[in-house]
Amino acid sequence: MAGKEKLTARAAATTKPGRYGDGRGLYLVVSRTGSRKWVFRFTFAGRVTEMGLGNAAVSLAQARQKAAEARKLVAAGRNPIEARREGERIAAGKPTFGQCADALLAAKASEWRNEKHRAQWAMTLGEYAKPLRALPVDEVDTEAVLGVLQPVWQARPETASRLRGRIETVLDAARAKGHIARNEANPARWRGHLDKLLPKRQKLTRGHHAAMAFDGVPDFIGRLREREAVAALALEFAILTAARSGEVLGARRAEFDLEGKVWVIPAARMKAGCEHRVPLSSRALAILDVLANGKVGEFIFAGQKAGKPLSGMAMEMVLRRMKVDGVTVHGFRSAFRDWCGEATSFPRELAEAALAHVAGDATERAYRRGDALEKRRRLMEAWAGFCEPKTAGSKVVPMTRPKASQ
Secondary structure: OHHHOOOOHHHHHHOOOEEEEEEOOEEEEEOOOOOEEEEEEEEEOOEEEEEEEEEOOOOHHHHHHHHHHHHHHHHOOOOHHHHHHHHHHHHOOOOEHHHHHHHHHHHHHHHOOOHHHHHHHHHHHHHHOHHHHOOEHHHOOHHHHHHHHHHHHOOOHHHHHHHHHHHHHHHHHHHHOOOOOOOOOOOOOOOOOHHHOOOOHHHOOOOOOOOOOHHHHHHHHHHHOOOOEHHHHHHHHHHHHOOOHHHHHOOEHHHEEOOOOEEEEOHHHOOOOOOEEEEOOHHHHHHHHHHHOOOOOOEOOEOOOOOOEOOOOHHHHHHHHOOOOOOOOOHHHHHHHHHHHHHOOOOHHHHHHHOOOOOOOHHHHHHOOOOOHHHHHHHHHHHHHHHOOOOOOOOOOOOOOOEOOO
C-alpha cells in the first residue's frame, strides 16, 4: 500500500551506499561504487529468497510494479523466480517438462478408456512431478528424477512405479519432437539405470488389495442387506458379479439383457479393452429389479445428482460405515477367486474368465474364441448361492426403494 512505501524517486536516485527498504519486500541496494539495483525479498516453501528486479535503469514505479506482480505469484503458490525463468524459456522456444507433459496428455487423450485414467496421469505428472515442471525438458537429469521418486518410492511403491514410467514417457515424447538430443539417454529409464539406484520392486510391499476371507462373505452380505441405500446394493451386486468398482458404478441400463440374463460391458469400459459378458444370477437380477422400479436415467446405480452415477468412493464408504477394517471393494474379487480355487471344482480358466482376466498365451486365446458364458452362468449362480446369508430371517430383496444416499 502507498502508506507503507518509504522511498521517493529522488531518494532512489541519490541515496548513499546501503540497503533501503520501500516496504512489502522491495529493497534498493546501493553498492560502494554507486551502482544501484532493485531486490524483492520473499519467503517461499519456508525459505527466504531474494529476486533481482533490475538496475538503475528501472524506475521506482517500475520496481514497485514488478514487486507487486511477484507478490501475486507467491500468493498463488508459485515461485516468482521459477516463473520468470519459465517465461524466458518460452520466449526462447525451449519447452519445459510441464509443457511437454501437458502436450502429451492432450495428444494421448483419445487413448484412455475413461476420464479416470486421464485424471491419474494428470495428477501424477502435475503433483508428484511438480519439481520437474519448470525445468527445461532437456535439463531433466537423473538427480532431478530421483528427487521426485525417492520421497514416495518406499511409502507408495505402486504410485512411484507408475510415476517413473510416466516421466519416462514424457521425456521420450520430448526426444521424438527434437527437444532432447537423440544421443541423450532417458534419465527415468529403469533397466540398466534407475534399477541400480533404487530398490527393485520385488523387495517392496506391492500393496495387494485387502480381501475378506471368502467364508466370511455370507455373514457380511447379511449385514449389508440391513442398509437401505443404493451404494449397499451396488456393493452386493459387485460381489455377486465379481466385477470391478468402475464397471459396476458405470453400469448403464442399455448394457443389460434381462431376458437373456446377461450384462454386456462394452470394451471401452473394460480394463483389458475387450467386451465382457457377465451372466446374472437370480439375486443379481433381483437387485436390478428393485432398482428398476420407478427409476429413470442412464445409470443403474444412480447418485444424488441427476444424470450421474454414484461416486467412486460410494462403496468404500459403505465399508467404512460398517466398520469393516482391512477390506477393500476390489478385494471381494480375490475372495471370489479363492472360493473358486479352494471350495469348488470349477476349472481355473472359468474363474479367470469370470474375472475378465486374460488367460493363456496368444496362441491359446486364438483357438479359444468363445467366452464359456453358459458354464460361467453355473459358476456365478453357485457363487450367489454360497454368498446367501446363512442366518435365519435374512432379507432376500429389500421391499422398498433404497435411499440414494451413500
